[in-house]
Structures are given as structure tokens and as C-alpha cells.
Amino acid sequence: METVFRPYIFGKGPDESMSQQVVQPLPRSHVVVDAERCKGCELCVVTCPHKNLALSAGLNRNGYHPVVFTYHGEKGDCTACGICYYVCPDFAIAEVRSLRKG
Ligand code: SF4
Ligand code: SF4
Numbered sequence: 243m244e245t246v247f248r249p250y251i252f253g254k255g256p257d258e259s260m261s262q263q264v265v266q267p268l269p270r271s272h273v274v275v276d277a278e279r280c281k282g283c284e285l286c287v288v289t290c291p292h293k294n295l296a297l298s299a300g301l302n303r304n305g306y307h308p309v310v311f312t313y314h315g316e317k318g319d320c321t322a323c324g325i326c327y328y329v330c331p332d333f334a335i336a337e338v339r340s341l342r343k344g
Contacts, residue, residue: 272320276334284297
């Protein structure tokens with residue numbers, strides 16, 4: 243069964259061009275970060291069990307380094323556990339989706 247965490251309160255959609263880094267092979271999961279909402283506090287970075295999130299080198303419009311989703315962390319692939327989604331105080335994790343079937 244597909245797992246999706248997605249809030250419904252956003253006025254605008256996430257800027258995927260700033261937050262996504264596509265790698266091969268096809269990842270197990272997909273996390274969308276709204277880079278313009280992120281304040282770079284790193285709560286999601288330190289709580290992700292697989293280290294799939296990191297601060298980007300670039301800046302958003304508020305002058306913060308927004309988090310990027312890397313798919314393959316130091317401790318394995320994203321499992322779509324949703325911890326980053328629930329821990330973010332600014333609702334900057336726009337969506338967590340498991341790409342696996344079954
Ligand atoms: S869903 Fe879980 S494993 Fe994936 S990036 Fe978020 S905290 Fe890490
Ligand atoms: S917890 Fe939210 S605001 Fe903080 S770095 Fe992660 S995505 Fe950005």
C-alpha cells in the first residue's frame with residue numbers, strides 16, 4: 243500500500259526545482275521540501291534515521307539554506323517513515339511518498 247503524508251494548508255505548492263535531486267536507480271521513496279518555507283533549523287536533518295536530508299548550499303528568499311532530500315542517506319534509503327514531516331515546525335516538508343507497490 244502506498245504511504246503518503248501531505249498537508250492541506252499550503253497556499254502555494256512546493257518549489258521542487260530547489261528541493262529535489264534526482265538520482266538513479268529509482269528511489270524507494272520521495273520527499274518534497276518546500277524550500278521557501280524552510281528555515282534551515284535542521285530538526286529534520288538530525289531526526290531522519292537514515293540521514294536522507296541535508297542543508298543545501300543555496301539560499302531561499304528568506305536567506306536560509308533550505309533542506310534538500312538526497313534519497314540515499316548515510317544509513318540507507320528513505321523508508322517514507324514520515325518523521326521529517328511530523329517534526330518540521332514550519333510545515334516545510336510538503337509531501338512524503340512511498341514509491342513501492344504492495
Ligand atoms: S521519511 Fe523518514 S527516512 Fe525519509 S527523509 Fe523523512 S525522516 Fe528520513
Ligand atoms: S525541520 Fe522544517 S524548517 Fe527545519 S530544516 Fe527541516 S524542513 Fe527546514
